[in-house]
Each structure stands twice: as structure tokens, then as C-alpha cells.
Amino acid sequence: MQNFADMTCEEIAEQETEARRRYDALMKEGISINMARGKPSPEQLDLSDGMLGLTRERMGIRDETGFDCRNYGELRGIPECRRLFGEIMGLPEDQVIACGSSSLNLMYDYISQGMTHGFGGEAPWMLTPERKFIAVVPGYDRHFAIAQHFGFQLVSVPMTPDGPDMDAVEAIVRDPAVKGMFCVPKYSNPDGVTYSEETLRRLAAMKTAPDFRVIWDLAYVVHDLFETPDPFANVYEIAAPFGTEDRFMAFASTSKITYAGAGVAAMGGSVKNVEEVLSRLTLQIISYDKINQLRHAAVFSGIDDVRERMRRHAAILRPKFETVLRVLSEELEGAGIARWSAPRGGYFISLDVTAGSAKYVGELCKACGLTLTGVGATYPYGVDPSDSNIRIAPSCPSVEELERATRLLAVCVKLAACRALREKAAE
């Protein structure tokens, strides 16, 4: 469509009238759609219901070493599950710990241990009152919330198509009070960016405080939407020549492979980091739920089984992403009032609208029955300084719902753009 910037005031008024008419019509339809969170759909969850049928006769109760998984023991998790996560995370199995159901909980714990006990023999982070964490923006609200909870000042760094703006990161980490950053390096939340090998190299090479930690959240590491995934390098191989493997602590889970919140989570990293974590873990828990680990190992004998499962997820998710992208394109292409990501994996589409109007778009949508991720949530303290980013989570609604929801969203983006242009003209 025509670029709004080239329109006359009259043309913009026409656009606004038309958008308002459509908005009112959609309001009458009584929409009730939630696109707030990256939750798998029931159809995706159905893919894993076979796991519920794993009786003692079918699955056994012992891991490959013969250990009875119904009893205490094996703090690191069962070997077959560690090996599986090793393949997912790009680590040897003995550098992986298979845990409970939540990788977010593991990340929280890791930061918490930094606070009270520090890393690599350095002082506890709590003793650095001016401690800071880097926030790559837009990013994941729960990451920011953990860092804030532990009293870190969040220093924003913008996302680029290759990952975080590394010039900015390199400058910021010169301050030894900067203790870490959260990264979702493959199919980032919400932009869907996969960090380039050069970004990984610069993350590994840069000079930081010795206890600086990159929380390497591999939330979407096997969550490709297409047969050809984004190329993604192994950060541990890249870090080895720099001797900075301890900088990266990796986390993953099967929440979006099997059941959300009822899968298996794992963490891993350098030998030294895993030993450090284990020395604390032995005080924290006797052992994690090995029966659920056994279930997962029974379903996935290796990475190929996981990839096969992910293809089935993709077959459900791809039409949903394509619907949102098609409607956005039909409605907004060329209008110059919105940009959006076209991710090749992950759970989100990131939409940037006219500066100063994202919150208004969110309100318009909400009033019409469409719930989006809280606008601003993708920024520290819930405040998007340019008020332009909207996170779209297309996984849960049906294709039909997504068609309507995205039409509504596009109409709201136009309404907000018209208002912004009117206000600008009035200045």
C-alpha cells in the first residue's frame, strides 16, 4: 500500500475513517483471542501424550546403568538424558546436568548462587552494590525480572540482525560491576534473531570481569520452523581458543518439545562451571525427578528423534506464523508505519510500529478482545523508551483466529499511525 509518509492530510483522514469502520465491525464480532505468551497449542501437546502411556512394563524403572529411577540418587540426572541434552546443547554428556522441569528455575538459581556465593572464587555479587546486567532489547521479560529482583541495574543494548550490538556490549563490559547478560542466541525472544558466528566470537573474546556470566538460554535451539535452520555455531568451540568457556552457562528444556512446564530441563557448560554448580547442587537437592527423565529418554533415543518431533511441531506452527506474516504483509507492506520480523524458528514475531504508539495499539486491541503481550514487557522495567515494540505469540490460537487477530492488529496499527500523524501535523 501507499506509504503513509507520502499521504496528504486528507488521504490520512480517509485511511483513519476506513480503519475506524473496520475496527467497529471487528468489535461487533466479539473477538476473544490471547496472543500474550509463547505457549504450545493443545495440538502440539497432543504429540507427546504417548509419554503418559509409559507403564513400568513398557519403560522399565532403571536407567542404562541399572539404577532404580524411583529412588534417591544420581544428582547429575540419568546418563541417557544427559547425553540427549548434550546433543541438543552441543556439549559432552559429562558437562550436562539433567534436572527438573524448568530451565527458568535453573537460571534463577544460577543468578541466586552468584549473589550469595559468587563464581570462580570471586566475591558474591551481592557485595557489589552497583552491580549491572546487560539487557538485550527487545528481550524476554522474565529474564529482565530475575536480574531486577536481584538488584541489578539493567543496561540496555539493542538487538541487530546478527545478535546484540557488540560495539555497545564490548564498551559496557569494561566496567567490572557488569556481571552478566541473558542471551537467547538462537531464534531470540522476541526478534527471532540467531546470533552470527562473529557475534559469538566477540562475546567469547571480549574483556570482562572474571565472574561475568552469559546466561546462554537455548530455549529454541531445535525449534526450527523450516527444513533449513538458521546456522548456529557452538559457543564452547568458539570460546576454547580464548580460554573463556567458563563465561557461558547454557540452559535448555523440553518444555516446547514435550509438555510445557512438565518436561525436563538441563544446564551445562565448562567442566569447571559444572563442577562448581554440582558442589552447590549437592546441598540443594538429593536428586531430580529421574522418572520423568526416563520417560523422555524412552521417547527420544537421540537428537534425530528430537528433530523428528520438532518437524511435527513445525508442521503445526508454520501455517500460524505464515498467516500472521501474510496478513501483516497484505495490510501494512509499504505503508512505512510498521516493520516486523520473519523468523525461521522460535515462538515469536516482533512488530515495530510508529514510535509512541505501541501502547495505544495494545489498548485498542485489548478493547476489541485481543490480548497481546503487555506492551513494554520486552524492555527492562516494562518501559519501551520508543513505545514501538509489540511481541506477537502465534503458537496458541488457531489459524482462523490468527487471521482475524492479525487483521485487527493491523487495523489498530493504522489507527495509531493516523493518530500519531494527526498529532504531528497539529504541532
Add this chain to the structure above:
Amino acid sequence: MQNFADMTCEEIAEQETEARRRYDALMKEGISINMARGKPSPEQLDLSDGMLGLTRERMGIRDETGFDCRNYGELRGIPECRRLFGEIMGLPEDQVIACGSSSLNLMYDYISQGMTHGFGGEAPWMLTPERKFIAVVPGYDRHFAIAQHFGFQLVSVPMTPDGPDMDAVEAIVRDPAVKGMFCVPKYSNPDGVTYSEETLRRLAAMKTAPDFRVIWDLAYVVHDLFETPDPFANVYEIAAPFGTEDRFMAFASTSKITYAGAGVAAMGGSVKNVEEVLSRLTLQIISYDKINQLRHAAVFSGIDDVRERMRRHAAILRPKFETVLRVLSEELEGAGIARWSAPRGGYFISLDVTAGSAKYVGELCKACGLTLTGVGATYPYGVDPSDSNIRIAPSCPSVEELERATRLLAVCVKLAACRALREKAAE
């Protein structure tokens, strides 16, 4: 048998010769028995294998509110599971949070949150450098280890038949740097003591720092060995008139009801404490494994089902406890060189031998193939000042193994007593 204190040197020498002869004979038998930890036996775990057969068709995937347990959500856990734990813990269901698989992990987290954020608006515990925790001795090594890990100085208080020595506790908690204590108030580890109502009343009534917390570990709250359990009062009812409900934070799990380390854990307490925990939990995790909660709710529709299951556990455990107690009695009754508990529930028998000889007993047993809980482990820093306490965990070995193991243990107790008497005579 005759009291060793009344024996002549010659009689003691005869005892020692006889014990040595039996020890050598047992050595030749090639014993290999582990009585170190309170692990359920395979027969006990078998009682829960039906849980593995709960397919989607049999169990469903929704909780009683219709929520799909395969997806994220319901931070507090599913209502039917919270209600079940409410009955177990003596709390209303809305004052209970059903969590993952480990109550130890919840206790660790709770202390950790005290460290970084404090309780009830008080300063984080980490800002009290001289912070202290009360250790009821003998006690549970993992409790002590958590407090030590977080830099608490442990102040020992002896156990009495009614619970901790409350005169000592009341005196110690006058110091505002004393921030809490771990309690296993029913069938304590290792003594099997159930705290009296008067002890509960004094715990509730005493003057403490406002952020003093009793970690109320209900590890064995339904784990009775006999039809008539120890009477055990509800601490929240007792604390209410004193307005000190916030002092007690309760924890429990099904580790010794269903599967050890693969059950469901829960925490609960006053409305205020539960709200405080939830305000932090929302940052820590999206939701716990609700599928495993659903499994447990499917198996146990209420406390009566739990009690029925515990009767079946008791039917397996009771003959084991009775074997140990019978052999101890046959071998050592009246000898004046050992005292032991006769618990009515829980997982342990506590044995006190001649002062200064417990470690030696442990070494003698170990050399003969019997592994006991590390002697000293029941005391802070692993040091039993009188070197007299030995924890016996009879749950895992068979009755036949327990018969032999306890004979060996008794022989070692005699050998150690003879050595001690010889050394005393030589002084």
C-alpha cells in the same frame, strides 16, 4: 546381659575375646550391606508403580478447574494436589503451594531468599554477618549443610524426648542474629521424637527476631509405623493466639509416600508467608510439573488414601525396625554400653554408644562390609562432640540383612566399649 560397668577386667577381656571371635567370623561371611540413608526399599516403591500406568485415557490431562496440565500456568499447583497437601500438612488448601519433586530444594530456596531478600520487610539475612541458626542435635546432616552453606554459625541444642531443649532454645533466640532453626517435628531424624504440644507452644510463644523462621520439615508427618501414631498438634493453631504464624514455614513431599525424589513436594504456612513466597516464586518459575501433580491426585483422592498407602509402607517397614530393635535388645540390653530409640514412625533408629567410640564402631563396621551413616553426620560440621551417636537406617536392607547387620553392629559396639574400658583402666 551383665552391665559392663560391673565387670572385672578379666570379664571384660573375656567379652572382648568373644566379640573379636564373632567379628572375625562375620568378616569371613563377606557382608555387604548399606544402612547409610533413609531410602525406601524397592518393595515400597513397587506400591506406587500403578502411577506409571496413568495414560491420558485413564487420568485425563485437566485438573478439576479444567486447566490443561500439559501447558504452562497455575503457579500454585493444581487445586486437588494443594488440598491433598493441606490435609497432610494441616493447612487450608489456599495456604499451600504444590511444587516440584523435592522439599529439600524448597527449603534451600527459602533460606536462599532469606539471604538475598529477607522476610516480612526485614533486611536480607546476608547483611547480618554474625548470623546464626539453631541446630537440634542429633539432627539431619542436609539441614545443617544448607545453613552452613549460607554462612550461618550453627548453635547446637540437644534433643529431649519432647523435642528440642526449649530452655536452651528460648535463651538462644534472644539474640536477634539468630535467624531460624530446622525442625523435623514428627518422628525426628534420627531420634524419632515427636515434639510435644508444650514444645510447640513454647516455640510459638518465645520472643525472637521478627524474621526468625522455623523450617517445619514435615518429612515423616504421615509416616507412622503403628496404628496409633504419636500425637502431634497443629503448630498453626497453637501459634494463632500468639500471632506468630509467620514464624513457621512448613514443607512436605511424597518422596516416602510414592517415589523418592520423583514425587511431589509442597510448602505452606500463614497467608502472609505464602503471599511473600508467591511474590518471589513468580520470578523463579513459570509453573511446576502439574502432570506429576495430576498423577498424585489421581492416586490419592484425599488423606484417607494416603493413610492407606502408609499402612502398606508400615507393613514393610515395621518388621525391619522390629528386627533391629530385637537384635539390639538381645545383644546389648542391660550392658550399659548403648542406648537406642524405639521410634513409632519415621525412617531411623538412633543409637548412642560409649562416649568416644562411635567413630571406631563405624570403622569396624565398614571394614566388615556394613556401611552406616557417616558417624558424626548427625551433628553440625560432622563432628559429634561426644562421639557417641550412630544413625541406623533400616528401610532398605532386607530383614535377613538387618539381622546380620545389627548383630555385627552390636559386636562392634562391644568391641569399642571393651577398648574404651581398657584404655580407661590403663589411665
